[in-house]
Amino acid sequence: MDLRRQFQKHRKPAVVVASGLLFAVGWVAGYGSGLETASATLMVLAALVGGYDVARKAYYTLRSGTVGINTLVTLAAIGAIAIGEYWEAAAVVFLFALGTYLEARTMSKTRSALTELLEMTPDTALVRRDGDGGEASRASKSRAGSPRDYVEVPARDVEPGETVLVKPGAKVPVDGDVVGGESAIDQAPVTGESAPVYKRAGDEVYAGTVNQEGALEVVATGTGRDTTLERIIRRVEEAQEATAPTETIIERFATYYTPAIVALAVGAYAVTGNAVLALTLLVIGCPGALVIGPPVSIVSAIGSAARSGVLLKGGEHLETAGKIDLVAFDKTGTLTSGESTVANVTGFGVDDETVLRHAAIAEKRSEHHLADAILEAASGPSGDSAPVADGGAVLERSTEATGLEPDGPAIPDPDDFAVAAGKGVLAGHDGRRIVVGNRTLLDERGIDVPDRVERHVRDREEAGETAVYVALEDEVVGVVSIRDELRPAAAGVVAALENAGVRTVMLTGDNERTARSVAASVGIDDYRAGLLPEEKQRAIESFRDDGHVVSMVGDGINDAPSLATADVGVAMGAAGTDTAIETADVALMADDLERIPDAVGLSKATRRNVAENVAVAVATVGLLLAGVFGGYVHMASGMLIHIASVLLVILNGMRLLRY
Amino acid sequence: MTQIEYRVTDFDCPTCASNVERTLAKTEGVDRAAVHYTTGRVEVEYDEAAVDDAELERTIAKQGYTPRLR
Numbered sequence: 001m002d003l004r005r006q007f008q009k010h011r012k013p014a015v016v017v018a019s020g021l022l023f024a025v026g027w028v029a030g031y032g033s034g035l036e037t038a039s040a041t042l043m044v045l046a047a048l049v050g051g052y053d054v055a056r057k058a059y060y061t062l063r064s065g066t067v068g069i070n071t072l073v074t075l076a077a078i079g080a081i082a083i084g085e086y087w088e089a090a091a092v093v094f095l096f097a098l099g100t101y102l103e104a105r106t107m108s109k110t111r112s113a114l115t116e117l118l119e120m121t122p123d124t125a126l127v128r129r130d131g132d133g134g135e136a137s138r139a140s141k142s143r144a145g146s147p148r149d150y151v152e153v154p155a156r157d158v159e160p161g162e163t164v165l166v167k168p169g170a171k172v173p174v175d176g177d178v179v180g181g182e183s184a185i186d187q188a189p190v191t192g193e194s195a196p197v198y199k200r201a202g203d204e205v206y207a208g209t210v211n212q213e214g215a216l217e218v219v220a221t222g223t224g225r226d227t228t229l230e231r232i233i234r235r236v237e238e239a240q241e242a243t244a245p246t247e248t249i250i251e252r253f254a255t256y257y258t259p260a261i262v263a264l265a266v267g268a269y270a271v272t273g274n275a276v277l278a279l280t281l282l283v284i285g286c287p288g289a290l291v292i293g294p295p296v297s298i299v300s301a302i303g304s305a306a307r308s309g310v311l312l313k314g315g316e317h318l319e320t321a322g323k324i325d326l327v328a329f330d331k332t333g334t335l336t337s338g339e340s341t342v343a344n345v346t347g348f349g350v351d352d353e354t355v356l357r358h359a360a361i362a363e364k365r366s367e368h369h370l371a372d373a374i375l376e377a378a379s380g381p382s383g384d385s386a387p388v389a390d391g392g393a394v395l396e397r398s399t400e401a402t403g404l405e406p407d408g409p410a411i412p413d414p415d416d417f418a419v420a421a422g423k424g425v426l427a428g429h430d431g432r433r434i435v436v437g438n439r440t441l442l443d444e445r446g447i448d449v450p451d452r453v454e455r456h457v458r459d460r461e462e463a464g465e466t467a468v469y470v471a472l473e474d475e476v477v478g479v480v481s482i483r484d485e486l487r488p489a490a491a492g493v494v495a496a497l498e499n500a501g502v503r504t505v506m507l508t509g510d511n512e513r514t515a516r517s518v519a520a521s522v523g524i525d526d527y528r529a530g531l532l533p534e535e536k537q538r539a540i541e542s543f544r545d546d547g548h549v550v551s552m553v554g555d556g557i558n559d560a561p562s563l564a565t566a567d568v569g570v571a572m573g574a575a576g577t578d579t580a581i582e583t584a585d586v587a588l589m590a591d592d593l594e595r596i597p598d599a600v601g602l603s604k605a606t607r608r609n610v611a612e613n614v615a616v617a618v619a620t621v622g623l624l625l626a627g628v629f630g631g632y633v634h635m636a637s638g639m640l641i642h643i644a645s646v647l648l649v650i651l652n653g654m655r656l657l658r659y
Numbered sequence: 660m661t662q663i664e665y666r667v668t669d670f671d672c673p674t675c676a677s678n679v680e681r682t683l684a685k686t687e688g689v690d691r692a693a694v695h696y697t698t699g700r701v702e703v704e705y706d707e708a709a710v711d712d713a714e715l716e717r718t719i720a721k722q723g724y725t726p727r728l729r
Contacts, residue, residue, distance in 0.1 A: 012669070057675065057723045064681045068674040100671040108668045111699060241695040251673075291673045299697045 012053075012101050019050030019094045026090065043086035047077050050093040067258055069286035073639075076282040080635060083275045091636035092283055099643030103292075106650045110300050110657065116307075120189040120208035121229060125158050125173035126150040126165040155207075156224035166216045172209045175227045178202065180217035186210040190229055191575050191590035192309020206575065231581050232589070235313075236306045240299045244315025246610055247294045254291050261285035276634060283638045284624045289645040293613025296653030301606040304657045309589035310599050311574065317585045319610075321568050322603035323549045327497055327596070328540060328562075330554035331508035331515065332369075334572055334593075335522055336484040338555070340369055342377035343465050343483035348453055348476060355478030359470045360411045362427035362434040366419060370468065373482050374436075378411055420444075424468070435471040436480075438511070447474050461513035464521065489593045490522045496597040498523070503548070507536045507562070536562045551586075553596060570596060602659050609656055613649040620645035660690055663712055665701040665726040667694075667719065679722050686710060686718055701726060 007014065023046040030039030051074065058070040073096050080089035128149050150165045155173040158164060163179065166172050172185070184196035190206045199205055205218055207227040222228065243251070261281055269278035298315040305312050312318050329335050345352045360378030363371035414427035414434070423444070424437015435445060439457075442449060449457075449469070453476050457467040460481040470478045494504050506519045506527040515529035528539055536552075540562050543550045552559065552566035557577060563569025563584060571577075571584035573591040580587050588595050624641055627633030633641070670676045676696035683692035683701070688709025693702045703715055719726040 053723055057671075060682065060722045061675075061678050064678050064685070066674070066678060066681070068678060069672060070675070104669045104671060107670070108699070111668070111697075237695075237698045237700060240697045241700070254674075286672070286674075288672065295673065295697050 012097075012104070015050060015053060016094070016097045016101050019046045019090075019097055022046035022049060023090045023094045027087070030087070040086045043090040044081060046090040047081065047086075047093045050090075050097040051077050054093065054096065067262065069288065072258070072262070072282045072285045076279045076635060079275065079279045079282070083279075085276065085279075085635070088276075088279075088635040092639045095636065095639045095643055099639075099646060103643075103646055103650065106647065106654065107296070110296055110303070110650070110654055112303075120171065121227070122155055122171040122173045124152050125155040126167070127153050127158050128163040128165070129153075158220050158223040160220050160223060162220050164218045164220055166205075166211045166218055168211055168213055168215060170211055172205050172207055172211060172216075172218065173223075174207050174218065174220040175205070175222035176218035176220040177204055178216055179219050181215050183214040183216050184212045186212055187575075187590070188309075190232065190309075191592075192307065192595070193590045193592065228575055228578075228581070231578060232306065232311060235311055235581055235587075236302060239302045239312055239314045242314035242316065244294065244298055244319050244610075246319065246614070247298075247315065250290055250294060250614070254287050257287045257290075258285050277628060280628050280633060280635050280638050283635050284621075284628065284633075284642055286642075287617065287621060288642055289617035289620055289649045290614065292646055293617050293649035293653065294610045296650050297606055297609040297613055297656060300653050300656040301602055301609075301659070304659050305599060305602055308595065308598070309592065310595050311581060311584075311587040311589065312599075313585045317568060318603050318606050320549065320603075321551070321586065321600060322607040324502060324551045324568060324600055324603075326503040326505065326543055326548040327551045327553060328505045328507050328536075328543065328566070329494075329524070330536070330552075330559050330562075331506055331510060331518055332484060333555045334553055335490045335506065335518065336486050337591075338369070338484065340373035340466075340482045340484045342373050342480055344460060344481040345377070345478065346456055346481075347478040348450070348456075350472075350477045352478065355470050356480060357411075358429070358434050358472060358477075359436050359468070359480050361414050361429045362417070362425050362436045362470075364411055364413060365417045366425050368425075370466065370482050371425075374468075374480055375411065377480075432473055435474070436468055438468065442469055442471065442476070445471075445474065447471050447476060449476055453479060458513065461511060462517055464514055464517035466510060466514055486518065486521060487591070487593055493593045493596055494523045497600070500597065500600065502600065505539075505543070507531055507539055507552075509533075509536075533558065533561055537565050540565045551596075551600075553593075570599075602656070605659055606656060609653060613652055616645060616649055616652070660704050661707045662702070662704050663715065663728075665703075665716070665719065665728060667699050667701055667724045667726055669724050670696050670699060672696075675722075675724075679719055679724065682722060683715065683718055686715070689715070 022042050026039045026042030026046060029035045029042060054070050055074045058074040061068040061071050073092060077089045077093050080092065129151050158174050164174055164176065178199050178201050180201065182200040185199050185205060186196050187193050187206065187209045189208045196212055206229060208229040262285060265278040265281035268281060269275060298318060301318055302312050332338055345356045347355045356378050359374050363374050412429065414429050416428045418426045420426060420437060420441055423441035424435065427434045435441065435447065457479055460467045465481040465483045468480045468482065469476055470480060497504050504524050506524045508515050508529055509531055510529060512529040515527050519527035531539065540550055540552055550566045551568040551570055552562045553570040553572065554563055555572055563571060568585045570586040570588060571580035572588050574580035574584065574587035575589045586599060620641060624633060624638055628638065673696040676694045680692050680694035683689055683703055688706045689703060690706065691704040701719065705715065716726050
């Protein structure tokens with residue numbers, strides 16, 4: 001029983017070896033010792049052993065109403081035996097069996113980029129399940145890392161909302177939010193980031209990432225097949241399965257090629273009566289390298305990109321990405337980190353403290369990202385400056401971190417509050433009217449801006465900051481300037497693209513002066529400021545109308561319309577946003593701008609690779625046809641050239657795995 | 660209607676994969692079959708009353724390939 005299973009497992013290589021040995025012995029018997037009959041018998045045996053599976057596949061292929069390479073090889077082998085060409089029959093079958101075996105082996109290597117990802121998720125998880133229903137109060141007292149409260153269950157059986165313990169050195173089994181503990185996490189499997197990312201209460205962790213330092217308590221948000229890693233894998237597979245335009249053309253060609261060659265073989269036999277010629281045509285009748293080459297290149301490229309945290313929607317987008325000649329960047333959150341901090345508060349007639357405090361009261365209920373910066377600054381030194389990564393000590397101060405309440409002065413609620421979209425906020429507090437916003441809002445409300453305030457604002461904006469006016473009782477009392485730091489990689493990425501001959505443009509809703517300053521410091525000459533989302537989209541349209549192949553890089557949510565309009569929409573930081581993974585043409589799992597020139601380079605390399613493979617395939621077909629009719633190529637040599645060309649294109653495509 | 664997904668890692672050529680797809684689709688009780696050569700993924704939607712997964716696996720195996728459940 002066991003022996004049989006072993007045989008089944010290694011059946012294919014065993015068949016190849018057996019057929020090869022029979023062929024070799026038969027060859028020696030025939031040419032070395034002149035034992036013609038013995039040799040012929042061994043050759044037929046070699047053909048039978050190697051050809052059994054081929055013939056079986058041919059039978060099923062015929063039954064499904066098509067002619068495939070198995071059919072052709074079977075016919076050729078039977079024909080060769082019929083006319084007494086035993087040597088040719090055995091050689092064709094043996095080489096074909098060897099070729100398909102190697103082909104399947106190398107193809108599965110091509111798919112391995114993905115199988116590696118699949119194996120990232122651990123099979124089991126440590127889940128807190130007390131079973132007495134009243135666990136909440138008791139559990140909150142237990143410290144992270146006391147394994148007695150936890151049971152080990154299959155990772156896919158964890159329910160969202162359950163608490164999972166992730167020990168140091170273990171893989172995270174679910175997507176979830178950290179509620180206790182602190183640690184550095186290696187997110188490379190999901191985002192491609194090489195440096196570990198520090199996680200503490202409130203941060204999101206992904207299944208398949210590796211906990212490097214301290215124990216973490218994680219409340220599951222996604223488990224089983226509903227995790228970011230699973231979505232990535234599904235997305236990558238869909239991408240690899242989608243056929244690129246080149247492939248569609250080739251497949252159409254292939255459907256006609258095989259019947260045409262069969263017809264040619266029949267015709268050639270009818271005219272010349274040369275059986276070997278006709279059978280040789282059958283052997284080379286499958287355009288193997290042609291149909292395999294382009295998919296292998298594209299599958300390798302998509303797999304290779306996925307490993308470095310870049311998801312490509314499909315071969316079609318890969319082909320388009322190779323032609324990009326203009327990249328438009330969104331500013332906030334793309335070229336900049338998107339994490340705004342208050343850089344300066346200046347009071348005019350009142351002290352700075354009062355300005356910030358009133359700005360904070362007015363912004364308290366706002367959801368704008370600038371409001372967060374103001375509130376954070378107003379609530380004083382927050383917990384953000386806590387020391388990073390200190391390994392084992394993490395266990396000791398875990399659970400307290402969950403009730404995060406900043407220790408600065410409490411900001412009172414405004415009595416009333418209204419948002420002026422894209423301009424600012426209006427609020428009332430202690431019977432006084434607070435206006436916090438941009439110049440447009442002040443002008444609308446008829447609030448005068450004194451010259452010295454205006455000069456101050458201009459200075460801040462020229463330094464790349466966003467200045468927000470604060471007015472009390474319709475009188476300007478100060479300015480809060482907010483800085484959004486440039487990503488360190490931004491300037492290098494712009495330079496790399498420009499060097500590669502790609503034009504760069506910055507599109508932003510921010511004001512002219514801030515935009516100019518940011519554009520200048522990353523090295524972009526062409527910027528468009530003060531744009532509403534639909535104006536960004538129109539800008540992309542106009543670039544396309546000018547004949548550019550346009551890529552837009554943005555955050556995937558606010559910039560969704562522009563990303564959809566561009567030839568290739570690139571979404572940043574997609575790991576946390578499911579829609580970006582599902583919809584963007586290119587999704588960067590991490591906020592890593594440097595992947596963009598890499599992805600463009602990979603796309604160009606892929607286009608080249610596909611072209612090389614098509615060239616090899618076409619040259620092979622031409623060479624074989626010329627050789628067959630010229631009398632240089634016979635069945636065995638035809639098969640040898642055929643499988644060599646197939647393996648060559650696969651190996652060439654696989655080079656992209658290491659791009 | 661039940662859905663099942665297999666991995667086949669030993670397809671010999673793109674045509675072989677489409678043959679498996681065609682044969683599966685013609686099997687009694689199978690509503691939809693998709694076989695992807697590039698990823699080796701086999702998706703089948705079938706009616707459990709008319710055909711079982713063992714039969715689907717046999718159909719794939721008979722063509723000379725090894726189906727594995729994911």
